[in-house]
Amino acid sequence: MRTAPFIVWFADIDTHEASTFSQAGHHIGKLTQAGFPLFPGFIITTAAYHAYLKQNKLEHKIKHLLSTVNFKRPESIYQITNHIKHHFMDTPLSHELITDLKKYYEKFEDTSLALGAFSRSKQPHKYNTHTVEDFEQLQTTIKDAWANHFDANLLASRHEQAHDHINTPVELHVYPLVTPQRKGTIHTIDPHSHAKDRLVITVHHPYTTDTYTLSKKTLMVLERSLSHHDKTPKLDLEMLFAIGELGRQLENHLYFPQVAQWSIIGDEVYLIHTKPITTLPKVEKVSKRKPVSTRGVAITPTIGTGSVKIVTNDQELQQIKDHDVVVLKSIKKAQLPYLKNVRGIISETNHKHSEVSAHIRQLGIPALFNVKDATKHFKNGHIITIHGGKGEIHKGGHH
Known part of the structure; x- marks a missing residue:
């Protein structure tokens, strides 16, 4: 039974x-x-x-x-x-x-x-x-x-x-499974300035995005950035107000600032997913005296300092320590469980739009991809700092 x-x-x-x-x-x-x-x-x-x-x-x-x-x-x-x-x-x-x-x-x-x-x-x-x-x-x-x-x-x-x-x-x-006329996200605080009196609505197009900033109190449109060629708004005011009101209600109901995904089907706005914004990133400053050693494609906007560990085979994965910045030619999905606690990841291959990239972003690990000859440029044991926000690697620590 x-x-x-x-x-x-x-x-x-x-x-x-x-x-x-x-x-x-x-x-x-x-x-x-x-x-x-x-x-x-x-x-x-x-x-x-x-x-x-x-x-x-x-x-x-x-x-x-x-x-x-x-x-x-x-x-x-x-x-x-x-x-x-x-x-x-x-x-x-x-x-x-x-x-x-x-x-x-x-x-x-x-x-x-x-x-x-x-x-x-x-x-x-x-x-x-x-x-x-x-x-x-x-x-x-x-x-x-x-x-x-x-x-x-x-x-x-x-x-x-x-x-x-x-x-x-x-x-x-x-x-x-419905194909929406429009889809996007809404942040109930400004994700850049962290202003709590603003709502930021992003509309996703196949290759670009439009952004609207609204007053949380009045839903008045304060700013807009249209990236498509004809510069014609793809959301009318009624839909913007509906999405903005959805964001306000979510924050009031769940007691935390939210980032939510929405879709428009016909004349209706649907909530797809929402999660709380519980922490705001701390911006750490890299010492200006540290010269840039090399650059790459930034994956996470975070900073990490650690000891270089070059990995060329699966056996060397077993030797990784939590304080290491791991340097590889490329990253396989099967290797990800071994990398989740490291101080940083550097890859010679550009995995930016892959599942590997999405997983690393979710973990918040400082990471740079497409770093040319990284496994030759760096030496095991050297201390380096990854500046994810700028796509830079510096020798030594940071202040």
Whole structure:
């Protein structure tokens, strides 16, 4: 007999026990209950995930495979990841889950869906989002998303932190995949001057962005910067006011300045995601007496000082210390778990628009890419400072 539901509408999340859902799921429920304009959708809960593992005796199989991993060898981790994925993809969903799933899918069967996965753990994690076109693909995508919980990077990270691989469950969010007329972000404080009386709305175009600065009190447009060729505003005042009001309500409801993603569908503004701006960056000054040693493409606007550690193979990854600035020819996804605590990262390759870059930015590690001949220019043990805001590397420390 079930102790928790397998599937729950976003709008009903708040009526169930909070511990049933991830932080992301509970957050969606609270915002929906408060009347914020989110897309309708549903969650496939961790209860469904656990039932799937138990009914198909996958826990034992996965534990056996994990017992054979050599976590010091990335290729060993990838090999086990592939074996685990095959187990998931070869094992069908239960009749009980499929029956429930059909009832929820009927509401959206005329539109494409997006499926995203979130972990329920002390360190929540957002996985990739999948596109779903029909009911058969939805079933396959559910298994694929659960299998991705055993991605090589996640396995390495959980092993390093001594977290349980099996009992770190994952929930799936399913919602309509709609192409918006406009999309962008709103900061409820100015992200540059940190002025708390301003709202900054950014409109994203394929290759450019437009920016509008509004008074938080009156929603009056104070400044605008239009980057497209015809210089014609792509948002009318009514839409600007609607987005500005959404930002004000979010900050009032959540008690913190927010950065939120929004989309416009038809004549409606929808909230896609919001998170608090809990810290403001401290700008550290690099001594003007320190000459610039070399330059690169800045990835994070932070500063870090440490001892050079040149890495040319996976064995040298094991020797990295927290006080190191790691220098590599290029960075692989499998290497990221070993780099998350270092003082800085320098790469000869430009990964600026890659998953590697996004992960490093999320961690806030000072990093420069496209630094020519970095592995030859620097010497192990030398002290250097990365100035992420300026894209510069200085010899010695900073003041």
